[in-house]
Amino acid sequence: MRSSTAKGSRGASPCSPNSEMLVVDTFTKLIFELDSDFTPVELSVIQAFRLVDENVVMDSHSDMGAYLRALGVEEMVGLVDQVCRKLASEGAVNPCDKSASGTGGRSRQAPRRPQLH
DSSP states (O other), rough: OOOOOOOOSSSOOOOOOHHHHHHHHHHHHHHHHHSOOOOOHHHHHHHHHHHOGGGGGGGOOOHHHHHHHHOHHHHHHHHHHHHHHHHHTTTTTOTOTTTTTTEEEEEEEESOOOOOO
């Protein structure tokens, strides 16, 4: 079993809630192998993941998902923080840009039910 190099710092994170959700959503897709068609922003998250954790540098998306599934909660929280920080330091991803996030500018709320008259 590989050991994680993801050790989150206990200081305040420069990551916005949007950035954290972007990382968590991308990790969720990897963990559950939900989609092989990653958006450009999600691919940036995956690249940042590879840069901050040497255990996954050469892994396939499927192998990365298996690695993420094996992490403990503290390790996962630390890894999300590290990936977030890496993205922020590179300025490569604007998590507020909904057009690049795969949602097409739509919110992730459930669709509204039609009103009956």
